[in-house]
Amino acid sequence: MxxxxxxxxxxxxxxxxxxxxxxxxxxxxxxxxxxxxxxxxxxxxxxPKSAQMYIDNEMYKWANLAVEGHFKGQEPWFNYHELLAPGAARVVGAKESEVVIMNQLTVNLHLMLVSFYRPEGKRFKIITEGGAFPSDQYALESQTRFHGYNPDEAVVELFPREGEHTLRTEDILVSIREHGEELALVMMGGINYYTGQIFDMEAITKAGHEVGAVVGFDLAHAAGNVPVKLHDWNVDFAVWCTYKYLNSGPGGTSGVFVHERHGNNPDLPRFAGWWGHDAEARFQMKKGFIPMQGAEGWQLSNGQIIPFAIHRASLELFDEAGxxxxxxxxxxxxxxxxxxxxxxxxxxxxxxxxxxxxxxxxxxxxxxxxxxxxxxxxxxxxxxxxxxxxxxxxxxxxxxxxxxxxxxxxxxxxxxxxxxxxxx
CATH class of the missing domain: 3.90.1150.10 (Aspartate Aminotransferase, domain 1)
Known part of the structure; x- marks a missing residue:
C-alpha cells in the first residue's frame, strides 16, 4: 500500500x-x-456501549428472580457459559466443544498445567520464550517446583540472538529438537507482550509433537488481535484473557481451549470442581467426579455472570466485524x-x-x-x-x-x- x-x-x-x-x-x-x-x-x-445493557439484563434477573435466575427467565445462568462458546470458538479457531469461558487467565493456566505438564523420568523440561509475561513465568516456576524440580534447570528460556530483539522461528525449532528427549512441554505466548512478535504457533506445535512434547499457548495478546487456528494447528491447550483486545472489562473473565483429542479423555489428570461435573447428574450431589465432555469438564465453579455478560457484548461485535x-x-x-x-x-x-x-x-x-x-x-x-x-x-x-x-x-x-x- x-x-x-x-x-x-x-x-x-x-x-x-x-x-x-x-x-x-x-x-x-x-x-x-x-x-x-x-x-x-x-x-x-x-x-462497548452495549455492555451496560447486558449487565442490566442480569441485574434485573437477579433483582426479580434471585436464585431462580439459574433456571428461569431468558438465558438462565445455569448454562449461560454456553452462549459464549460459539463466538469464542470463532475468535481462536476452535470447535465449540473445545472452548469454555471461566475463571481468569492465570487460574486457567495453572489448571491446564495440572493436566498437561506431566514430567516423568528424564522428560521434565519446559521451553518458553525468555522474558515472557510474569504470570507465565511465575506459573511455570511454581509448577516445576511443585513437581520437585529446580526451575533453573526445568524451564528453558529462549532469547533472541545478540543484537536482535525478536526470536527467529528456526532457533525455536532447533531448541525444541535439541531438548527433545527431555522435553515435557512447550509453553509460549502466541504474541510476545513486550515486542509484539507473533510466534509461528503451527510450526512450534508440529515440532513439539515430533519430539513427544505437549504444546500450549498463552493467547493474552493474540486472541482478538490476530486470526488463530488452534484446532487445525493441533495445539493441545491454550488460555487467554478477555480484557485486552476482547474489550471485556478490567479483570474480565478468561478462556480455555482443550483440543478434542484430550477433552473427551476422562482419565486425564485434572483439578475437579462441581461445575465441571456431568451436568445431568450435577445436582444429585454424589461422590465421584464425572467430567463433562470437552473443555467444559475443566470448569470448577458456577459462572461469573456479570463478566460473562460483558464478554457476550464484545463477542457479538467480533462476530459482526469478522x-x-x-x-x-x-x-x-x-x-x-x-x-x-x-x-x-x-x-x-x-x-x-x-x-x-x-x-x-x-x-x-x-x-x-x-x-x-x-x-x-x-x-x-x-x-x-x-x-x-x-x-x-x-x-x-x-x-x-x-x-x-x-x-x-x-x-x-x-x-x-x-x-x-x-x-x-
Whole structure:
C-alpha cells in the first residue's frame, strides 16, 4: 500500500473503511475534555456501549428472580457459559466443544498445567520464550517446583540472538529438537507482550509433537488481535484473557481451549470442581467426579455472570466485524503507523522499533525502544491526550486496534509524536 503522510490520505482511508462505524459503539476515555486517542487496547480494551445493557439484563434477573435466575427467565445462568462458546470458538479457531469461558487467565493456566505438564523420568523440561509475561513465568516456576524440580534447570528460556530483539522461528525449532528427549512441554505466548512478535504457533506445535512434547499457548495478546487456528494447528491447550483486545472489562473473565483429542479423555489428570461435573447428574450431589465432555469438564465453579455478560457484548461485535476483516484492516492500520513513525523519526537516533517489520510477524502493536528519557516522552504523549503503554526500562507500546481506532487517529498520533520529539 502506498501510504501518504497527510491528513487527507488518512481521512480517505477512514471513508473507505467498512469497519469505521464500529468506533461509534464504544466509549472513549476523556483527556482534557476530548476523546483520547486510545492506543492501549493491548493492556485494556475500551468499553462497548452495549455492555451496560447486558449487565442490566442480569441485574434485573437477579433483582426479580434471585436464585431462580439459574433456571428461569431468558438465558438462565445455569448454562449461560454456553452462549459464549460459539463466538469464542470463532475468535481462536476452535470447535465449540473445545472452548469454555471461566475463571481468569492465570487460574486457567495453572489448571491446564495440572493436566498437561506431566514430567516423568528424564522428560521434565519446559521451553518458553525468555522474558515472557510474569504470570507465565511465575506459573511455570511454581509448577516445576511443585513437581520437585529446580526451575533453573526445568524451564528453558529462549532469547533472541545478540543484537536482535525478536526470536527467529528456526532457533525455536532447533531448541525444541535439541531438548527433545527431555522435553515435557512447550509453553509460549502466541504474541510476545513486550515486542509484539507473533510466534509461528503451527510450526512450534508440529515440532513439539515430533519430539513427544505437549504444546500450549498463552493467547493474552493474540486472541482478538490476530486470526488463530488452534484446532487445525493441533495445539493441545491454550488460555487467554478477555480484557485486552476482547474489550471485556478490567479483570474480565478468561478462556480455555482443550483440543478434542484430550477433552473427551476422562482419565486425564485434572483439578475437579462441581461445575465441571456431568451436568445431568450435577445436582444429585454424589461422590465421584464425572467430567463433562470437552473443555467444559475443566470448569470448577458456577459462572461469573456479570463478566460473562460483558464478554457476550464484545463477542457479538467480533462476530459482526469478522476476524478476517479485522486482520485486513489491522495490517493496513499498523503499517500506516510504522510508515509515519519512520517518517517522523527520519534522521534521528532517538527511537528504535523492536517489533518485526513483517506484517505477518506482528499484530497491531508496535513497540518503540526509546534511547533517552523514555518516561519523559511517554508522559508528554499522555499529557497530549495519547493513551499508550510504558514498559520498563524504556519501551513505549502503541497499539491501534482495528475495531475502534482510525487512520486519522494514527495520523494525529504521528503529529503529536513529532512535536514531542522536537521538545524532548
Amino acid at each position: 502506498n501510504y501518504q503522510n497527510t491528513l487527507a490520505f488518512a481521512q480517505e482511508q477512514d471513508r473507505q473503511d467498512p469497519l469505521f462505524h464500529f468506533r461509534e459503539r464504544f466509549h472513549f476515555p476523556q483527556v482534557n475534555g476530548r476523546d483520547a486517542i486510545y492506543f492501549c487496547g493491548n493492556s485494556l480494551g475500551i468499553q 476476524m478476517d476483516n479485522l486482520r485486513a484492516k489491522s495490517e493496513k492500520l499498523t503499517g500506516y503507523l510504522e510508515y509515519l513513525i519512520d517518517d517522523v523519526h527520519a534522521g534521528q537516533d532517538v527511537m528504535e522499533m523492536i517489533t518485526p517489520s513483517d506484517p505477518q510477524a506482528r499484530g497491531c502493536q508496535i513497540s518503540l525502544l526509546v534511547k533517552k528519557d523514555a518516561r519523559k516522552l511517554f508522559n508528554m504523549l499522555m499529557d497530549a491526550g495519547i493513551i499508550v503503554d510504558y514498559r520498563e526500562p524504556n519501551v513505549i507500546r502503541v497499539a491501534p486496534t482495528p475495531l475502534y481506532n482510525s487512520f486519522e487517529e494514527v495520523y494525529r498520533f504521528s503529529e503529536i509524536l513529532h512535536e514531542c520529539l522536537q521538545a524532548h
